[in-house]
Amino acid sequence: MATVRRTACNLCEAICGVLVTVEGGRVTDIRGDEADPLSRGHICPKAVALRDLQEDPDRLTQPVRRTATGWQELGWEEAYAYVAEKLQAVQKTHGRNSIGVYLGNPNVHSVGAMTHMPTVVRLLKTRNRFSATSVDQLPHMLAVHLLYGHQLMVPVADIDRTSYLLMLGANPLASNGSMMTAPGFGRRLKEVQKRGGRVVVIDPRRTETAAVADEHHFVRPGTDAAFLLALIQQIIADGHAKPAAYVDGFDQVVSVTRSWTPERAARVTGIDAETIRRIAREFAGAETAACYGRLGVSTQQFGALCQWAVQVLNIITGNLDRPGGSMFPRPAVDTLRGIGRGHIGVWKSRVRSLPEFGGELPASAMAEEIETPGEGQIRAMVTIAGNPVLSTPNGRRLDEALETLDFMVCVDPYINETTRHADVILPPTPPLEREHYDLAFHQLAVRNTARWNDAVLPRPSEARHDWEIFRGLGLALLRSTPRSRRRAIASLRLRLSPRRIVDLGLRIGPYRLSVRKLRKSVGGVDLGPLQPALPDALHTKSKRIDLAPALILDDLPRAAEVLLADRGADDGLLLIGRRHLRSNNSWMHNSARLVKGKPRHQLLMNPDDLKSRELADGQLVEISSAAGSVSVEVAASNDMMPGVVSLPHGFGHGRPGAHLSVANQVAGASANDITDPTLTDPIAGTAALNGVPVKVTAAPRG
Known part of the structure; x- marks a missing residue:
C-alpha cells in the first residue's frame, strides 16, 4: 500500500518542502508540497534525485578500512576506537595542531551535523581547521561581522x-x-x-x-x-x-x-x-x-x-x-545565540600567515600545511562531508599531499576523489532516513517559516546517522580525557539527540514553538514576512x-593599484566558474537522473575568442594557468563576455580508486586543478576562484 510522507529536500539552500510516496519500502514518487509556506510547491530536479541517493549502489552503509588488499568492513565501535586511538597518537607525537579538519558544504544541510559535529571538532583542539566557507561565502560573513557584530547576521x-x-x-x-x-x-x-x-x-x-x-x-x-x-x-x-x-x-x-x-x-x-x-x-x-x-x-x-x-x-x-x-530573518530557532559572533586574525596559518576567521584558516593553505615540515605540520586529516580535492584551489597538489599523511579519516557515504586517501571512512545515512530541521537556512530565508521533518524511511540496523557517528567518535575521544566539567558538558551534548536540541531551541525561541507543534502542522508553520529589527537586533556593543x-x-589603495593597472596588450583570458540547476558542487554527479542529457562540463567561450585563436566549437582544448593545465571540450557561447571563459566546478571525476560509477563516466575537468592557491583576498583569505588568468590553446594530440 502506498503512503505519502512530508519532508524537505535539503540538498541546497532552498529547503523545498516535498511529498514522498513510499510503497513496499521504496520511494516511487517525489513532488513539491503546495502546503509548504516557503517553497509553495516548488522543487527542482535535485529533489527528485533524493531517490537516487537512497538507492545508489556505490553508497557505503558500514565503516570501511583501507588495507593492502582493498577496503574491508569493520564494526562501528571498533571503528570509533581505532580512529580515536590513531588521532590521539598523532597528536601525542607531533602536537595538537598536527591534525587538520576540513568541513564540507553538506554539513550545514544536516541537523545532526549542525548539532553534534562542532563538539567533536572542539575535542580535537587543533587550530588547523578549514571548511568550504573560504571558497564560498566568507566575505559575506566578514562584512556582516564588521558591520552588524555577528558573522551570521546576513541580511x-x-x-x-x-x-x-x-x-x-x-x-x-x-x-x-x-x-x-x-x-x-x-x-x-x-x-x-x-x-x-x-x-x-x-x-x-x-x-x-x-x-x-x-x-x-x-x-x-x-x-x-x-x-x-x-x-x-x-x-x-x-x-x-x-x-x-x-x-x-x-x-x-x-x-x-x-x-x-x-x-x-x-x-x-x-x-x-x-x-x-x-x-x-x-x-x-x-x-x-x-x-x-x-x-x-x-x-x-x-x-x-x-x-x-x-x-x-x-x-x-x-x-x-x-x-x-x-x-534580517527571525528564525524560530535563534542560531545566532548558539554560534560565536566571529573574529579574524587571532591566529594565522603557519606557512603563509593567512588569517583565521571564526576559528578556520583558508582552505587554500591546506596543501602547504601538509607538505611543509616543522612544528604544526598536518600529519593526520579529518574530512567531514567534503571533497576538497575537487572543491579547493590547486586540487591536484592537495591530492598528492593527502597521500603523504600518517592517518586520515572521512565521514562520507562515498569513496570519492578525496576519501580514496582515507584509512577509515564512516558513512552516514542518506537524507530520506534522517529527521530534519533546517538550522542554517531559516536564518537566510526570505520569509519566516518553521518545519520539522520526520524520516521518510527507516534506518537499516547496520547504518548510523551522522550525529550518531559524531557521538560515537566523540565519546571514544573522551575516554582518555581526564574528568572535568568541560568533559561532562561535551559528553552531555553528544548524548542529546538533535530532536531534543531543536525542541529546546524552539521552546526558548521568539515564537515559543516545539517539535510537537511543528509535527502537527501541515507543511510547516508560516511565521510571516520579514520585519524591521534594527538597531535592537545588532550584535555590536554600541548597538550602532x-x-x-x-x-x-585600508584595502582600498590596493584595489586602486590593481584595478587601475595598465594591462597593456595582454590577450589572455579570465576564467570564471558556473553552476547548473541539475548539479550540486561535486556531490550529486553520481545520479544518472541529473547528469543525463547534454554535457554540462565544457569550457564556455565567446565565438570571437575561439576564432581569434583558430579554435572550433566542440574541440578539445588545453586551459593553462599559473597552477597547471587541464584539457576539456570547448563550446561556443554568445552568453560569454569576450575575454572571459567559464568552466563549472565540481567535475574532474574518474581518478583511480574513486568508486563513483556514474560520475566517472562524465568526468570532465576540475576547474580547481588550475586555480592558484596563492591568489587570495588578503583581508579574508578567500580563494580567488573567479578572474583567474588563463590561456586556451588546442590540446596536444596523442
Missing part, C-alpha cells in the same frame, strides 16, 4: 516586496538563492516584474537569471568592486544618501569613495559611465531596492571589499531593515553600525 533581499533588485555574480535560477533562501526564485522574480519592479543583473556571463532579467550588463571578472564603489560615489554626489541615525562612519565613506567616479569605474569594468550613473540613480530613487551579491563577487581578490560595498549601498539608500529592501571599518578601508 537578505526582501524579494517578495522589493521594486528594484540589483544582482552581481549571482544566478539564483540555478542556485535557488544562495545565501538567500528563496525557493521558486523564478516565480518570485516574475512577481517582482508583474508588480512593475525591475531586475538588473551584472555578470560576465548571460546566465539563466540574466536572460530573464529586465537588464543585463557584462562586467570584467574581478572588477565588481569598482562598479559598486562608483554606485556609492554617484548616490552620495547626487545627495541621495540617507543612512539611518544609528549609522556612523558615513563621512569616511564619502571621503574614500570620492575618486571612484563612474568614468573611473568604466575604464576597468567594461560598463560605460552613463549606465553606471543611471543604475545608481534608479537604485536610489526606487520605492524599495535591494542589492544582492553572491559567489561571483565573493571568490575574487576583492571579495571582502565587494560584500562591504553591497551592504553600504543598501545602508546609505535607506534600504537596510526596510520592507522590500535588505532585511560603523560603516568604515579600518580593515576594509
Whole structure:
C-alpha cells in the first residue's frame, strides 16, 4: 500500500518542502508540497534525485578500512576506537595542531551535523581547521561581522516586496538563492516584474537569471568592486544618501569613495559611465531596492571589499531593515545565540600567515600545511562531508599531499576523489532516513517559516546517522580525557539527540514553538514576512553600525593599484566558474537522473575568442594557468563576455580508486586543478576562484 510522507529536500539552500510516496519500502514518487509556506510547491530536479541517493549502489552503509588488499568492513565501535586511538597518537607525537579538519558544504544541510559535529571538532583542539566557507561565502560573513557584530547576521533581499533588485555574480535560477533562501526564485522574480519592479543583473556571463532579467550588463571578472564603489560615489554626489541615525562612519565613506567616479569605474569594468550613473540613480530613487551579491563577487581578490560595498549601498539608500529592501530573518530557532559572533586574525596559518576567521584558516593553505615540515605540520586529516580535492584551489597538489599523511579519516557515504586517501571512512545515512530541521537556512530565508521533518524511511540496523557517528567518535575521544566539567558538558551534548536540541531551541525561541507543534502542522508553520529589527537586533556593543571599518578601508589603495593597472596588450583570458540547476558542487554527479542529457562540463567561450585563436566549437582544448593545465571540450557561447571563459566546478571525476560509477563516466575537468592557491583576498583569505588568468590553446594530440 502506498503512503505519502512530508519532508524537505535539503540538498541546497532552498529547503523545498516535498511529498514522498513510499510503497513496499521504496520511494516511487517525489513532488513539491503546495502546503509548504516557503517553497509553495516548488522543487527542482535535485529533489527528485533524493531517490537516487537512497538507492545508489556505490553508497557505503558500514565503516570501511583501507588495507593492502582493498577496503574491508569493520564494526562501528571498533571503528570509533581505532580512529580515536590513531588521532590521539598523532597528536601525542607531533602536537595538537598536527591534525587538520576540513568541513564540507553538506554539513550545514544536516541537523545532526549542525548539532553534534562542532563538539567533536572542539575535542580535537587543533587550530588547523578549514571548511568550504573560504571558497564560498566568507566575505559575506566578514562584512556582516564588521558591520552588524555577528558573522551570521546576513541580511537578505526582501524579494517578495522589493521594486528594484540589483544582482552581481549571482544566478539564483540555478542556485535557488544562495545565501538567500528563496525557493521558486523564478516565480518570485516574475512577481517582482508583474508588480512593475525591475531586475538588473551584472555578470560576465548571460546566465539563466540574466536572460530573464529586465537588464543585463557584462562586467570584467574581478572588477565588481569598482562598479559598486562608483554606485556609492554617484548616490552620495547626487545627495541621495540617507543612512539611518544609528549609522556612523558615513563621512569616511564619502571621503574614500570620492575618486571612484563612474568614468573611473568604466575604464576597468567594461560598463560605460552613463549606465553606471543611471543604475545608481534608479537604485536610489526606487520605492524599495535591494542589492544582492553572491559567489561571483565573493571568490575574487576583492571579495571582502565587494560584500562591504553591497551592504553600504543598501545602508546609505535607506534600504537596510526596510520592507522590500535588505532585511534580517527571525528564525524560530535563534542560531545566532548558539554560534560565536566571529573574529579574524587571532591566529594565522603557519606557512603563509593567512588569517583565521571564526576559528578556520583558508582552505587554500591546506596543501602547504601538509607538505611543509616543522612544528604544526598536518600529519593526520579529518574530512567531514567534503571533497576538497575537487572543491579547493590547486586540487591536484592537495591530492598528492593527502597521500603523504600518517592517518586520515572521512565521514562520507562515498569513496570519492578525496576519501580514496582515507584509512577509515564512516558513512552516514542518506537524507530520506534522517529527521530534519533546517538550522542554517531559516536564518537566510526570505520569509519566516518553521518545519520539522520526520524520516521518510527507516534506518537499516547496520547504518548510523551522522550525529550518531559524531557521538560515537566523540565519546571514544573522551575516554582518555581526564574528568572535568568541560568533559561532562561535551559528553552531555553528544548524548542529546538533535530532536531534543531543536525542541529546546524552539521552546526558548521568539515564537515559543516545539517539535510537537511543528509535527502537527501541515507543511510547516508560516511565521510571516520579514520585519524591521534594527538597531535592537545588532550584535555590536554600541548597538550602532560603523560603516568604515579600518580593515576594509585600508584595502582600498590596493584595489586602486590593481584595478587601475595598465594591462597593456595582454590577450589572455579570465576564467570564471558556473553552476547548473541539475548539479550540486561535486556531490550529486553520481545520479544518472541529473547528469543525463547534454554535457554540462565544457569550457564556455565567446565565438570571437575561439576564432581569434583558430579554435572550433566542440574541440578539445588545453586551459593553462599559473597552477597547471587541464584539457576539456570547448563550446561556443554568445552568453560569454569576450575575454572571459567559464568552466563549472565540481567535475574532474574518474581518478583511480574513486568508486563513483556514474560520475566517472562524465568526468570532465576540475576547474580547481588550475586555480592558484596563492591568489587570495588578503583581508579574508578567500580563494580567488573567479578572474583567474588563463590561456586556451588546442590540446596536444596523442
